[in-house]
Amino acid sequence: MGLPLLSCIILLPLIGSLVAAVVKWGNGIKYWATGISALQLVALIYVGTKFDHSASSFQWNEELNWIQLPLGSLGEFVIKYSLGLDGLSFLLIALTGFISFLAIINSHSIQEKKGAYFSLVLLLNAALMGCFLSRDLFLFYVFFEFMLLPMYFLIGIWGGPRKNYASIKFFLYTLIGSLFILIVMLGISLAYIDPYETAKHLGLIQEGQNFDLEALKNIQTAIANKEIANFDLVHSFDMQALSDVNNCQTTSILHPNSGWLLNGLSARMWGFWLLFIGFAIKLPMVPLHTWLPDAHVEAPTPISVILAGVLLKIGAYGWLRTAIPFFPKEALESANIMAALGAISIIYGAYNALAMSDFKKLVAYSSVSHMGFVLLGIASFQAEGWQGAIYQLVSHGILSSLLFLVVGVLYERTHDRQIDHYAGIATLMPRFTLISGIAIFASLGLPGFSGFIGEFFSLLGAFTSPYIHPAWAVLGAFGILLGAGYFLWTFQKVYLGKTNLFNTAWKLPDLNRLEIFSLFSLGILSILFGILPQLILDWSKYFVSNFLTTLPY
Numbered sequence: 001m002g003l004p005l006l007s008c009i010i011l012l013p014l015i016g017s018l019v020a021a022v023v024k025w026g027n028g029i030k031y032w033a034t035g036i037s038a039l040q041l042v043a044l045i046y047v048g049t050k051f052d053h054s055a056s057s058f059q060w061n062e063e064l065n066w067i068q069l070p071l072g073s074l075g076e077f078v079i080k081y082s083l084g085l086d087g088l089s090f091l092l093i094a095l096t097g098f099i100s101f102l103a104i105i106n107s108h109s110i111q112e113k114k115g116a117y118f119s120l121v122l123l124l125n126a127a128l129m130g131c132f133l134s135r136d137l138f139l140f141y142v143f144f145e146f147m148l149l150p151m152y153f154l155i156g157i158w159g160g161p162r163k164n165y166a167s168i169k170f171f172l173y174t175l176i177g178s179l180f181i182l183i184v185m186l187g188i189s190l191a192y193i194d195p196y197e198t199a200k201h202l203g204l205i206q207e208g209q210n211f212d213l214e215a216l217k218n219i220q221t222a223i224a225n226k227e228i229a230n231f232d233l234v235h236s237f238d239m240q241a242l243s244d245v246n247n248c249q250t251t252s253i254l255h256p257n258s259g260w261l262l263n264g265l266s267a268r269m270w271g272f273w274l275l276f277i278g279f280a281i282k283l284p285m286v287p288l289h290t291w292l293p294d295a296h297v298e299a300p301t302p303i304s305v306i307l308a309g310v311l312l313k314i315g316a317y318g319w320l321r322t323a324i325p326f327f328p329k330e331a332l333e334s335a336n337i338m339a340a341l342g343a344i345s346i347i348y349g350a351y352n353a354l355a356m357s358d359f360k361k362l363v364a365y366s367s368v369s370h371m372g373f374v375l376l377g378i379a380s381f382q383a384e385g386w387q388g389a390i391y392q393l394v395s396h397g398i399l400s401s402l403l404f405l406v407v408g409v410l411y412e413r414t415h416d417r418q419i420d421h422y423a424g425i426a427t428l429m430p431r432f433t434l435i436s437g438i439a440i441f442a443s444l445g446l447p448g449f450s451g452f453i454g455e456f457f458s459l460l461g462a463f464t465s466p467y468i469h470p471a472w473a474v475l476g477a478f479g480i481l482l483g484a485g486y487f488l489w490t491f492q493k494v495y496l497g498k499t500n501l502f503n504t505a506w507k508l509p510d511l512n513r514l515e516i517f518s519l520f521s522l523g524i525l526s527i528l529f530g531i532l533p534q535l536i537l538d539w540s541k542y543f544v545s546n547f548l549t550t551l552p553y
Contacts, residue, residue: 004062005047006083009093010129012040013100017122020115030107033118037101037125044097051090053538056546058084058135066139074190075233078197082135082238087539088320088390092132092313095397099309100125102518103302106405109412110158110300117158121302124150128310132317137185137237140322144181144314148174151303151311159298166291166298173281173291180278181318184271185237188326191252194236195219201234220246243325256329272327272334279323283315285375286345289368296364301408304360308367308400313393316374320390324378329552331381335467338379343472345372346479353486359410359417359494362486363403366443369479370396370451376476377458379468381551383544385461390540392454395529399451402439402522406432409515414506421502422494428508431516433495438523442530444487445480449530455480 016036020029052059060083067079085093103121110117127150130143148171156167199205199219222228224246241247245256253260253267260267281288292312296304324331331338349369356362370392377389409432411417426433442449445456462473501508511519529536 005043006060006062006085006133009040009043009047009097010083010126010133012036012043012126013122013129014126017119017126020119020122024115027114029114029118030104033104033122034101036122037097037104040125041097041101044094047085048090048094051085051087053087053542056542058086060085061135071235073230075193075230075235076201077189078194078234078236079138080136080236080238081139083133084135085133086543087541088317088543089132091390091394091536091539092310092317093129095313095394096125096128096132096310099306099397099401100128102401102405102522103305103309105514106305106408106518107300107302108514110302113157117154120150120154121306124154124306128314131314135239137189137239137242137322139237140239141178141181141185144318145178147311147314148178151307154303155295155299158300158303161298162294163298166294169291170295173288177278177281177288180274181322184274184278184326187267188242188254188271189235189237191249191254192235192242192247193223193233193249194238194241195223195247196241197234197236197238198223198228198232202228202232223247224250239321239325242322266330268327269330269333272323272330275323275326276319276334276338279315279318280341281315282318283312283371283375284368285315285341285372286348286368289345289349292368293361293364296367296404297358297360301404301411304404304408305401308364308404309397312367312371313397316371316378316389316393319378325547328550332467332551335379335381335465336469336472339376339462339465339468339472342372342375342377342379343475343479345369345375346476347372347482350479350482350486354482354489356486357419359407359419359490360404362419362490363400363407366403366483366486367396367400369483370400370443370455372479373455373458373476376462376472379472380458380461380465381467381548382461382465383548384457385465386544386548387537387540388454388457388459388461390544391450391533391536392458394536395450395454395526398522398525398529399439399443402435402519402526403443405515405519405522406436406439409511409519413508414503416502416506418502419490419493423501424495424497424499425501425508426495427499429510431511432519435511435519435523436495437491438526439519440487440491442523442526444484447530448527450526450533451530453530453533 062083064081066081069077127143127147134140152167152171156163196211248255284292346369349365353362353365374389374392377385442451445452
C-alpha cells in the first residue's frame with residue numbers, strides 16, 4: 001500500500017498545529033508554519049501531476065472502518081474514514097493550500113500569542129482540507145463543525161474593536177446552518193440503506209471486491225421487496241449511497257412515493273431546503289449574509305484572506321456535493337427560486353458595495369455579489385452554468401484574497417480604511433497601483449481576467465436554461481454594471497488624480513518584496529486563468545458532465 005497522501009495533506013497541518021501550540025519558538029514559529037504550509041503545497045502539486053483527468057470516479061481513495069454501531073431491529077450503522085479526490089475537490093484543496101500559504105507569510109502584523117495564532121491557522125487549514133476530501137457525510141460534518149472553532153478564536157482574539165460581536169455572530173450563524181445540515185444528515189442516513197455494506201454484511205461480497213451495476217440492482221431489489229431482514233440492513237453516511245434514491249427504504253417518509261406532506265411540501269423537499277439553507281449561510285446568500293461584513297471588518301487581514309478565499313466556498317461545495325445529489329428532483333423543481341436568490345444576492349451585494357466608504361466593507365459586500373453568480377450558475381442546471389459556477393469559486397478565491405491583501409497594505413501603513421481619506425496615491429506607490437488595478441479590473445469582469453470567465457459562463461448557463469426565468473439572468477448581468485461602478489469609483493478616487501491624504505504625516509512606501517510576491521502571484525494567476533480558462537475548466541468538466549447526465553430531467 002502506498003503513502004496515504006490525502007491523509008498526509010490533512011495530517012500535516014494538524015500535526016504542525018499541535019507542535020506550534022506546544023513548542024515555544026518565539027519569532028521562529030512563523031517559519032515553522034510557513035514550512036508546513038510549503039510542504040503541503042508540494043504534496044498538492046505532486047497529487048495534481050498524477051491526477052487522471054479522463055477518470056470519472058474518485059481517485060486516491062482511502063478508506064478505513066471507523067465506527068460500527070448495532071441498531072437492533074433497525075440494522076447496523078457503519079461510519080468510515082473515507083477520503084477521495086475528483087476534479088472539483090482538487091481545485092478547492094489547491095486553492096486552500098495556496099491561499100493558506102499566502103495568509104501565513106503575510107501574518108507579520110501578528111505580535112501577540114504567535115504560537116496560538118499559527119496553531120489555529122494550521123488547524124483551520126486541516127479542517128478545510130478534510131471538508132473537501134471527505135466522501136463520508138459524517139466525516140464531512142465533523143470537519144465542517146471543527147473549522148468553526150479556529151475561525152471563532154482567530155477573529156475573537158486577533159480581531160478589531162468589535163471582534164467579540166463579530167466572532168459570536170459568525171459562530172451562531174454557522175452553528176444554526178450546521179443544525180439544519182445535521183437534521184437532514186440523521187434523517188437521510190436512517191432512511192437509506194447502503195447496498196454495498198449490506199452485501200458485505202451478508203457475505204455476498206468480500207472487502208474490496210468490485211460491486212458491478214447488476215449486483216447493485218439485485219441487492220436494491222431485494223431490499224425493496226423486503227427479502228432481507230431488517231437486522232441485516234446496513235446504514236452508512238457514504239455520499240455515493242445517499243445520492244441514489246433507489247437506496248431509500250419504501251417505508252421512509254423520504255421515499256419519493258411516501259405521500260408525506262408538511263405545509264404542502266414533501267419530506268424530500270424539506271430535506272433539500274434544510275441542506276440548501278444550511279450551506280447558504282456559509283456562501284453567504286442574501287438574506288443570510290449579515291455575519292460576513294462584520295467578520296471581515298474585524299478580522300486581521302490574513303484571516304480575511306482565508307475567509308473570503310476559501311471558507312465561503314464550503315457553501316457552494318456543500319450544494320454540489322450533498323444537497324443537489326441527495327435531492328436532485330427537488331433541486332430542479334426549486335431552480336427558479338435558487339436563481340432568484342442568486343440574482344438578489346448579486347444586486348443587493350453590489351448596491352451595498354456602492355454605499356460603502358470603508359474599503360474593507362466594500363470588498364466584503366462585493367464578495368456577496370460575486371458569490372451570487374455561483375448560485376445563479378448552479379441554478380441553471382446547464383453544463384456551461386455549472387462550469388462557470390465552479391470557475392467562479394476559484395476565480396473569486398484568487399481575486400478576493402488579492403483585494404483583501406490590497407486593503408491590508410494600506411491599513412498597515414496608515415491604520416485607516418476610509419476611501420475618502422486617500423487620493424492620488426499612484427504617484428507614491430506605482431507598483432501597488434499596478435497590482436490594485438489588476439485586482440479591480442479583474443474583479444469587475446474585464447475580458448482577459450479570470451473574473452470575466454466565471455461570470456460569463458454562469459450567465460450563459462442562466463440565459464440558456466429551460467428551468468429558470470431569463471429575468472434572473474438579466475438581473476445578474478445588471479450586477480456586472482453595478483460592480484464596474486463601485487470598483488471604478490474606488491480606483492479613480494484612491495489612486496488617480498492629485499495626491500491628497502487625510503493625514504499628511506502618513507508614510508506610504510511602495511510594496512516590499514514579500515508584498516510584491518504575494519500580490520503579484522495572485523494577479524498573475526488571474527491573468528493566466530483569464531487567458532487560458534481550460535487550466536481550470538479541464539479539472540471540473542468530468543464532474544459536471546457525469547453529474548448532470550444523472551439528473552431526472
